[in-house]
Amino acid sequence: MSYIDKHRNLIDFTLSSLLRRKGKNIALILVYTLVVFILSSVMFFTHAIKKEASIILKDAPEMVVQRVVAGRHDLIPIRYIEKIKGIRGIGLPNARLWGYYFDPIAGANYTLIVPDDFQYGQGDIAIGKGISRSRLAYEGDIMPFMAYDGALINLRIRNVLSPESELVSSDLILISENDFRRIFGISKEYATDLTVKVRNQREINTIVRKITEIYPDTRVITKNEILRTYDAVFNWRGGIVIVIMSGAVMAFIVFAWDKASGLSAEEKKEIGILKAIGWETSDVILMKFWEGAVVSVTSFIAGIILAYFHVFFASSSLFEPVLKGWSVLYPEFKLTPFIDPYQVSTLFFLTVVPYTVATIIPSWRAATIDPDSVMR
Amino acid sequence: MIELINIKKTFNAGRPNEFSAINGVSLSIEANKVTVFKGPSGSGKTTLLSIIGCMTRPTSGRIMLADREVTSLPERFLTGIRRKTFGFIFQQFNLIKGITALENVMLPAYPMGEAYYPLKKRALETLDMFNISNKALSKVEWLSGGETQRIAIARALINIPSVIIADEPTAHLDTKLSHEFMDIISMLKGEGKTILIASHDPLVYESDVVDRIINIRDGMVAEWV
Numbered sequence: 001m002s003y004i005d006k007h008r009n010l011i012d013f014t015l016s017s018l019l020r021r022k023g024k025n026i027a028l029i030l031v032y033t034l035v036v037f038i039l040s041s042v043m044f045f046t047h048a049i050k051k052e053a054s055i056i057l058k059d060a061p062e063m064v065v066q067r068v069v070a071g072r073h074d075l076i077p078i079r080y081i082e083k084i085k086g087i088r089g090i091g092l093p094n095a096r097l098w099g100y101y102f103d104p105i106a107g108a109n110y111t112l113i114v115p116d117d118f119q120y121g122q123g124d125i126a127i128g129k130g131i132s133r134s135r136l137a138y139e140g141d142i143m144p145f146m147a148y149d150g151a152l153i154n155l156r157i158r159n160v161l162s163p164e165s166e167l168v169s170s171d172l173i174l175i176s177e178n179d180f181r182r183i184f185g186i187s188k189e190y191a192t193d194l195t196v197k198v199r200n201q202r203e204i205n206t207i208v209r210k211i212t213e214i215y216p217d218t219r220v221i222t223k224n225e226i227l228r229t230y231d232a233v234f235n236w237r238g239g240i241v242i243v244i245m246s247g248a249v250m251a252f253i254v255f256a257w258d259k260a261s262g263l264s265a266e267e268k269k270e271i272g273i274l275k276a277i278g279w280e281t282s283d284v285i286l287m288k289f290w291e292g293a294v295v296s297v298t299s300f301i302a303g304i305i306l307a308y309f310h311v312f313f314a315s316s317s318l319f320e321p322v323l324k325g326w327s328v329l330y331p332e333f334k335l336t337p338f339i340d341p342y343q344v345s346t347l348f349f350l351t352v353v354p355y356t357v358a359t360i361i362p363s364w365r366a367a368t369i370d371p372d373s374v375m376r
Numbered sequence: 377m378i379e380l381i382n383i384k385k386t387f388n389a390g391r392p393n394e395f396s397a398i399n400g401v402s403l404s405i406e407a408n409k410v411t412v413f414k415g416p417s418g419s420g421k422t423t424l425l426s427i428i429g430c431m432t433r434p435t436s437g438r439i440m441l442a443d444r445e446v447t448s449l450p451e452r453f454l455t456g457i458r459r460k461t462f463g464f465i466f467q468q469f470n471l472i473k474g475i476t477a478l479e480n481v482m483l484p485a486y487p488m489g490e491a492y493y494p495l496k497k498r499a500l501e502t503l504d505m506f507n508i509s510n511k512a513l514s515k516v517e518w519l520s521g522g523e524t525q526r527i528a529i530a531r532a533l534i535n536i537p538s539v540i541i542a543d544e545p546t547a548h549l550d551t552k553l554s555h556e557f558m559d560i561i562s563m564l565k566g567e568g569k570t571i572l573i574a575s576h577d578p579l580v581y582e583s584d585v586v587d588r589i590i591n592i593r594d595g596m597v598a599e600w601v
């Protein structure tokens with residue numbers, strides 16, 4: 001196939017041509033790779049973390065009822081269930097017990113939750129990976145807790161959680177109801193909040209209104225509100241990095257433009273020679289296209305692969321301070337690898353295409369000169 | 377056979393620096409002959425050669441290549457004809473630096489869509505013909521003047537053209553290399569090539585291999601020899 005052979009030959013020449021200016025082209029590829037790497041890291045990270053959030057919230061109840069005292073979240077009397085369950089269109093409300101426990105040894109806050117179906121008994125706990133790592137605590141070990149009144153309570157670790165999403169479970173401790181109440185001194189009549197399942201999504205607003213009519217001292221938070229908050233937080237955090245990055249990208253564009261638009265006298269002469277020895281204008285442009293394509297596609301692929309490893313295998317270590325930072329327990333948390341083809345192709349069109357075009361345009365002008373210019 | 381009919385070339389037409397470099401040249405150049413264009417500097421030899429070689433278009437007049445009118449062809453066709461018909465040897469040789477001698481020789485054939493390996497084989501054979509296949513993988517900037525010249529000739533031959541055009545080929549060569557060059561010309565003539573040379577070097581136009589000398593003066597043919 002002569003068409004394919006032609007491209008092969010042109011690519012061949014392009015490669016040896018690029019090797020001539022090794023230093024310059026390697027520097028270019030490095031900068032280019034770095035830009036793609038950072039951009040795609042941000043992209044992979046925000047996307048994966050949003051996905052994690054949606055996994056977390058998938059099974060969450062449609063609404064949570066909290067009691068508010070003096071404008072602050074307070075314990076809710078379990079007897080509130082009696083009146084709420086009379087509202088039509090909802091499942092049986094569930095009283096939840098959860099809270100935060102500050103561990104002075106690790107310097108971290110743990111999230112303690114009493115699950116509805118706790119598998120183990122009183123005196124047992126299951127802990128998240130992050131806690132296990134930071135405390136070097138494993139199955140069978142004893143973990144002491146300081147109760148509200150100063151008493152020490154020793155609980156036995158029965159399991160280290162290995163969950164779908166490490167984002168939530170990292171700092172999690174599953175605990176029995178009695179131990180929870182004992183540590184925090186919460187009496188039987190109280191719970192942290194109530195969850196309510198709603199059968200028909202369209203009734204959510206009506207039900208929220210009814211609950212607050214029955215108990216004016218409560219606040220109802222719906223799942224949609226939580227989702228929106230998550231979204232806002234991650235978009236915002238991703239946004240900071242994008243802003244910082246756009247500076248780097250601008251620098252890159254200037255760099256690329258300068259490289260591409262300023263054909264050196266030598267390059268112009270070469271184009272003249274090629275034309276004089278029988279290349280068509282389109283052959284020269286094709287060769288320059290391959291030159292731009294080789295540089296940008298190489299950098300693009302390298303950047304994407306590096307970013308993939310950075311985000312999904314190296315825990316986004318470079319962005320930690322900006323993107324996370326809400327707990328000291330996440331030093332190693334791993335996101336589930338996930339790539340959105342739409343995002344990758346967007347990035348492709350924002351980097352590879354402009355660069356390649358920026359390489360072609362100035363050459364195109366040089367390539368339309370008369371070939372006889374090299375004869376004198 | 378190449379036929380020129382009343383060729384004129386004006387540079388910068390309509391501007392104050394308008395300059396008429398070729399003023400009505402009509403010529404018939406026979407195939408398989410060595411023709412030398414001779415004349416003082418600025419007389420229009422290079423301009424005429426680039427018009428004959430389809431590198432640049434005349435302002436008026438017609439060129440017939442083997443009875444085919446080529447002046448009015450669009451660029452793509454003209455390039456197609458040019459690279460199949462003509463091989464150019466430039467005064468400064470114009471090799472591309474940084475790549476190997478072999479790649480330089482293969483370069484004119486790249487856009488023709490020929491498969492890489494047969495092309496490479498032919499390029500090596502051409503280099504062999506000039507006893508420089510041992511320099512095939514050297515970068516051209518390391519080559520001696522004579523080697524550079526032979527690479528430039530090999531490059532002009534790679535597309536197997538019927539006409540070789542050489543502009544002042546001996547201008548940068550010493551006497552020995554100039555003689556070597558004329559020997560190569562004689563060899564190419566023996567292979568049936570048509571050869572056009574622009575030169576004011578006596579070593580060239582007094583050579584036995586030359587069949588015809590055309591004197592150019594002020595963009596016109598001055599006399600027949």
Ligand SMILES: Nc1ncnc2c1ncn2[C@@H]1O[C@H](COP(=O)(O)OP(=O)(O)OP(=O)(O)O)[C@@H](O)[C@H]1O
Nearest residue numbers: 376387388395397416417418419420421422423424
């Ligand atoms: N692109 C151009 N624009 C304007 N004038 C030109 C151009 N190209 C050539 N000329 C002029 O045309 C005339 C003929 O030039 P050409 O190069 O053909 O001369 P030549 O016979 O090859 O001279 P030499 O022996 O010095 O190489 C010169 O006076 C030159 O200045």
Ligand SMILES: [Mg+2]
Nearest residue numbers: 421422423543
């Ligand atoms: Mg000249």
